[in-house]
Amino acid sequence: MSIHPPETPRTTAPAVDEDMRLHFEVQRLYAVEAQLLDQHRYADWLELFTDDLHYWAPVRTNRLRRQQALADGSPGEVAIFDETKASLAWRIRRFDSGMAWAEDPPSRTRHLITNILVWPADEPGEYVAESAFLCYRNRLEREVDIYAGGRTDQLRRDPDDGRLLIARRTILIDQNVILAKNISTFL
Template identity: 50%
Template structure:
C-alpha cells in the first residue's frame, strides 16, 4: 500500500494577511456586485441605474491589436471612439427604452447571466474605493443566438447614505472583434 505525504500547511505571508475591516469591505463590494448582476439578469434595468451616482461615467473603449511596444495604445481613451461613453442620464434613457418593449434588439428580451469574479479592492480613500474585477457576460436570444463577452472592469465605488454606489465604470473587453449582432446589454 502506497501512502502519500500531506504537505505541511503554509502560513499566509504577512504582506497578504487580512484584517476584519478588509474582509468586511471585500464582502460589501462583492454583495453589491452580486445584487447588480441579479438586477441585470432579471431585466430590472431602471433599478440597476439607481446603483450609479449622478455624476457617473460609464465607458467601454474599443480594443485594437497592437505590438508590445504599442500596448499603451491598445484601448481608445474617453472622448475617442467607444462602444459606450455615457453618463447616468444616458444609462437611464437606455434602461427606459428596454422597458417599453420598443427596442427591437430586446424584443423578445435576451436571457443573460452576468458572472463577476476576481474582485480586488486596489484603492481606498475612505469615501471611494477603486475596484477591479473580471466578468463573463453570457447572452442567448431567440431560439439559438448566443453571445459571450469576457473582460475586466475598473470601477470607482463611492460611499453614500444608501451604501456603495458606482461612480465610474470602465469596461475593457478581451475581444477586439465582436461577433454579436448588437450590444443591447449592460456590463
C-alpha cells in the same frame, strides 16, 4: 484615482477585518448587480450608480507588444459605451417602451463576476475595485454571445445611507471586434 492595489499588505487584525468587510460588501454589490441585470430589473440596477456616473468601454485594437500602450482607446475617442446615468436611464426607458427591437423578445443573460480586488482610493469614502466578468447572452433560437473582460470601478459611499455606489466604470472587453449583431446587454 489609483488604479493598482497597494504594494504592501496590511497585517494588523483590525485592518484585516476591515479589508474582509469591504471585500464582502463589494462582492455582494456585484452579486446584486448581476442578479438585477439577469432579471431585467434595469431601473433598480441604475440605482447602484451615483448621479455623476461615467460608464465607459473603450474600443480595443490589436497591437504589437511594443505598442501595447496604444491598444485601449482613450477618453474622447470612439467607444463601445460612453454613458452617463442620464443616458443609461434613456436606454432603460427605451427597453421598457417596447421600441427596442433588439430586445423584443428579451435576451436571457447570465452575468458572472469574479477575481474581485478592492482597495481604498485617494479620497476618503472612495474605493477602487477590479473584477473580471463573463456575460452569456442568448436570444431567440440561435443567437448566442459571450462577452469576457475586466472592469475597474470607482466606488463611493452614499452620504445619506453609507452604501457603496458605482461612480465610474471602465470596461475592457477582451474581444477587439464584437461579433454580436448588437450589444444591448449591460456589462
